[in-house]
Amino acid sequence: MFRFFFRRGLPVLVLSLLWAGTAFAQPLEEKVYEHTFANGLRLLVVERHESPTFAAYITFGVGSVNETSETRGVAHLLEHMLFKGTETLGTKDFAREKPLLDAIEEVGEALDAQLRQAPADPQKIAELEKELARLQQEHSRYVVKDEFSRIYSENGGVGYNAYTSKDLTTYLISLPANKLELWASLESDRMKNAVLREFYTERNVIMEERRRSYESEPDGLLYENLLAAAFTVHPYRNPIIGWMSDIENLSLKETRGFLHKYYAPVNTVITLVGDLDTAAAVSLVEDYFGTLPAGEPVPRVTAVEPPQKGEKRIHIQFDAEPQLAIAFHKPTLPERADYVFDVIDQILSQGRTSRLYRALVVEKGLAASVSTYSAPGSRYPNLFVVSATPRHPHTLAEVEEAIYAELERLAKEPVSDEELEQARNRLRVDRLRYLKGNSGLARMLSYYQSVAGNWRYLVGYDQEIASMTAAEIMETARLWLVPRNRTVAILDKEED
Incomplete structure (x- = not known):
């Protein structure tokens, strides 16, 4: 939290920070500029010119608390997937990559369906696993790994990261002040054209993460069980990563649907703090993000813990x-x-x-x-x-x-x-x-x-x-x- x-x-106390509460509150209230665009996107800007850098946070007001029984774990999975790139980033040739992505999804869905059947057909499962592996191997020829991270690093970016909580999902980076347009170009492209490549590989990675961090680790095991026992009704009882059966049954279609539904301007707060010109920042965000479809507001959770x-x-x-x-x-x-x-x-x-x-x-x-x-x-x-x-x-x-x-x-x-x-x-x-x-x-x-x-x-x-x-x-x-x-x-x- x-x-x-x-x-x-x-x-160690820093004496220069021991300001009175009112002395701090008034300047902050004066320094934060806020603007809401027509599509619902909220922008907060604070100018600080002490160093030629800025920090950028994009926060989507959607987290694991907003998942249903069919989508538990999807917000955390999407946090991973949105590092994979877009139609222009993370690929050597999207026109050739796209048919392979479609074929991988088709075979992956068929394999998931077979695994859910009772009794399962071992021969059919083996055939589908072999075909999926073949397609993934062919697809790997078109994938450019970690291209967002590479571009940011080459342009002086530090702290590039993301996190998912019960309540929200955030992507963050700090950059030199003259790289604001680069940031806007990359992040608006991610919001508009994200490609969920390597889905089945990443789903397996998260299942291993769950085994390592929760099922085999005492701190995670205790905490997870504590929440599940303390909450009877409210979705706060569910782990952010999802239960193992949730992760195993997440489909690419459900994941894509959750992304397009909620990771949109109407649920988004962008905060820029640093060596910026406010008017120029507003104009730039308008140019790159202002035309994105508003999306659907995340509904409030109606479950009330008795x-x-x-x-x-x-x-x-x-x-x-x-x-x-x-x-x-x-x-x-x-x-x-x-x-x-x-x-x-x-x-x-x-x-x-x-x-x-x-x-x-x-x-x-x-x-x-x-x-x-x-x-x-x-x-x-x-x-x-x-x-x-x-x-x-x-x-x-x-x-x-x-x-x-x-x-x-x-x-x-x-x-x-x-x-x-x-x-x-x-x-x-x-x-x-x-x-x-x-x-x-x-x-x-x-x-x-x-x-x-x-x-x-x-x-x-x-x-x-x-x-x-x-x-x-x-x-x-x-x-x-x-x-x-x-x-x-x-x-x-x-x-x-």
Whole structure:
């Protein structure tokens, strides 16, 4: 979750960033230029002329939360596929490549259909696998690997990347200031003419990624099972990468349909931060992106997670050191309680003087590590998670009991003025440090414009935190950090 990401700043304070909240908010509000084009595309521009570079973020307001049972995993798959190129990039001769792509899709669909049949025909499957391999080998002659990355690198680009979350998908790059038109040309071409080449190969890559990062890795396994247990109805329960059966059954047709439906201007925020001329940037984006079809707005998820009526517990047996994760349902932004949980997060686990770290790691020596965070998204009500790893010879039960003692203390005893002010200052400094760079500011503006519906969420954040009281923290803890609202997931080795 992005807000969790930017809260965790570097441990060294930068005094030049210790601005007052109002002093920061007013200039930011004045510096962000926003423009909405006729096709619904939203553009945010911030001029910063300290260095001759700019950061560019393209954020599509669609993520795994918007998938159905037929398309789970498709947003993550598309993140991979959109690096593959267009009708002019990533190919040596698209006119000759296109018939092979059509043939690969036809054989791939036939193979998938055979694999889903019961009973399957091993001979037919073998024949189709052989034919698919032959076509893919022939097709490889026309593929130019990583052409987006090569062009950006040759033109001074750094940080070229993408990520998919529950709530959105983002592509990002930082470039020299004189490369804005190159960026616009490449990215508009990707939005308009993306070619989903090497689909079946990439689908296999993602299945291997799932095996490696979730099914064979204790952290991923624990987290995935925690979400699946905590959410009964809401699609936040599903992994971004999809379940294995989801990935296996994703078709090229479904993937292409999801792309054309939602990865479109009406769901897109472009943020440009750096050494730019605003008027020229608006004109350039209009020229390259303004003629793209608007597309279909991503519908809001209608599933509402029902209130939890009692503690849920799951036990995962896996050959790894024991781990514990405890999740509590909570409201999301812009609810006041969400701000309160930002402060609670700081008080409980951020820094060596935080309550959980001091009590469990330093004083009692029960845990090797302990952390808190909000997950798995922010567009809909989410979870506040406490995770810990016991220190041998202490047990999961001891660590769990100690965590509950600290949560109960939070609900019964007001935090001191000093502790509250330290939490506020850490939040402020971490955020301002992140905003110092072009990429950090672009990321935050894009994120809040997409998830909160307005980048100005940033402007009022310090004021909300500054008005937080110890009584509110106690009230929030009493309301949400309670047994009936929690899901407990433990992971340890199978008993002999």
